[in-house]
Amino acid sequence: MNTLTEKQLAVLKEWMAQRKSRLMDEIREVLARSGNAHHAEQVGEVGSMGDEAAARLLRDISEAEVLRDIGEMRDITAAEQRIAGGRYGLCTDCAEPVGYERLKAYPSAKRCMPCQQHREKTRAPSQYTGR
Numbered sequence: 001m002n003t004l005t006e007k008q009l010a011v012l013k014e015w016m017a018q019r020k021s022r023l024m025d026e027i028r029e030v031l032a033r034s035g036n037a038h039h040a041e042q043v044g045e046v047g048s049m050g051d052e053a054a055a056r057l058l059r060d061i062s063e064a065e066v067l068r069d070i071g072e073m074r075d076i077t078a079a080e081q082r083i084a085g086g087r088y089g090l091c092t093d094c095a096e097p098v099g100y101e102r103l104k105a106y107p108s109a110k111r112c113m114p115c116q117q118h119r120e121k122t123r124a125p126s127q128y129t130g131r
């Protein structure tokens with residue numbers, strides 16, 4: 001059962017849409033500055049492209065800042081897909097509600113706090129790629 005109200009969901013959706021357009025601006029700017037402007041348009045698709053296509057594109061980009069922003073954009077796109085599928089706000093591991101407080105701090109969170117902590121404990125720090 002999802003515990004989010006329509007209003008809470010609207011707030012989170014709005015936040016993610018704004019965050020995404022800010023990330024896009026940032027990515028375009030860094031790519032333009034580093035002479036990779038020709039990648040900028042493709043990067044706009046990176047949230048919705050497959051992992052393989054995204055990996056291919058990212059191989060050409062070496063700016064850590066951009067890679068981090070793209071990772072966040074993909075997280076947000078995945079969250080939007082969960083909203084569309086009606087699974088947003090539910091933990092992907094245990095299916096319990098993630099909780100509005102946690103989502104407010106981190107709207108693209110996939111897992112509830114206990115599952116997240118468990119995952120961080122069981123993964124090597126070098127493989128840690130995000131929440």
Ligand SMILES: [Zn+2]
Pocket residue numbers: 091092093094095096111112113114115116
């Ligand atoms: Zn969980």
